[in-house]
Amino acid sequence: MTLTVLGTAAAEGWPALWCPCEACAQARRLGGPNIRRRCAYQLGERIHIDFGPDSFAQMVEFGLDYSLMEHLLITHSHADHLCPQELNYRRAGFTDLPEDQVLTIYGNDAVWEQLREIDGHPLADCRARxxxxxxxxxxxxxxxxxxxxxxxxxxxDEEAVNYLLEREGRTLLQGNDTGWWPEETWDALGRRVLDVVIIECTYGPRAGGRHHLGMREVIEVREELERLGALAPDARMITTHFSHNGGWLHERLVEHFAPHRIEVAYDGMQLEL
Ligand SMILES: [Zn+2]
Ligand SMILES: [Zn+2]
Ligand SMILES: [Zn+2]
Structure with a gap:
């Protein structure tokens, strides 16, 4: 089953929506993997993680059909990961979806606060539970x-999560918006063997820690997972969720991470689970 990485930017996108900085100017000029949409993932045709403000653009760019979606996993309620208004278009009048084709959305209490009523309508009107x-x-x-x-x-205060996805004995960890994991999570990961690890690098060369990671912590995460014996021998580790404030464009990140056996995600990257 294929997992497609649909977006690899931090909240403001890269080039950032309103930013004249050099990193954004270069991304506009160079295009390709330097264009980073807001984070989301699609697994097969039925499963999706996060639904932010680039969902329409990702559907068009990567040839997706959201009418087939059955499960939507939300990591947390921040606006780059959840855009409730786009779910409004599942209501009658906007779509020919059958009434009984119900999307299940998974999330924490803060996610529910945003979904209990969308544009004045209960979530059920959007053919969702x-x-x-x-x-x-x-x-x-x-x-x-x-x-x-x-x-x-x-x-x-919000219980933000990352998702472990398992299928046929293989395990993938989706790790954007992590910060340095709490002890319970390290314990849980230490009991796993991970085949693919997607890990955030929001701050680039700047130091991270709580709330978000930078390049140094990405390497420390790899070292800690190795120490715990949580990586399969041929595990792929892939870094994502980059802010333009970090300043390093795609090629420079690739060169930096290569000696550490860490890949750099780009929008449209496909991984097998
Ligand atoms: Zn984010
Ligand atoms: Zn910028
Ligand atoms: Zn966030």
Whole structure:
């Protein structure tokens, strides 16, 4: 089953919407992997993670058909990961979706606060239902896919999560908006063997820690996972969720991370699970 990385930017995109800085000017000029949309992922045709303000553009660019979506996993309620207004277009009058084709949306309490009423309508009018996640409790998504939310250290009081996705004995960790994981999460990861790790690098060359990571911490995450024995021998580690404030364009990031056996994500990157 293919997982497509649909976006690799921090909240403001890269080039950032309103930014005249040199890193944004170069991204505009060079294009290609330097153009980074807001973070989201699609697994097969039925499963999606996060639904931010670039969802329409990602559907068009990567040839997706959201009418096939059955499960939408939300990591946290920040606006680059959840844009409730776009779910409004599942209502009658905007779509020919059958009434009984219901999307299940998974998230924490802050996500539910944003979804309980969308544009004055209850979520059910959008042919959707909500399931409150419990960190570390697995969710069966059918066709052999299991998702398990693990706690991040990202959004203050809100219980932000990352998702472990498992299928046929392989495990992928989606890790954007992580910060340095709390002890419970390291414990949970230490009991796994990860085949693919997607890890954020929001701050680039600047130091991270709480809420977000930078380049140095990305390498420390790899070292810690190795120390815990949590990486498969041929595991792929891939970094994502870059802010233009970090300033390093795609090629420079690739060169920096290569000796550490860490790949740099780009929009449209495909991984097998
Ligand atoms: Zn984010
Ligand atoms: Zn900029
Ligand atoms: Zn966030």
């Amino acid at each position: 909500f399931e409150r996640i419990t960190p570390f409790e697995s969710i069966d998504l059918g066709e052999g896919v299991v998702a398990t939310p693990v706690l991040a250290d990202h959004a203050g």
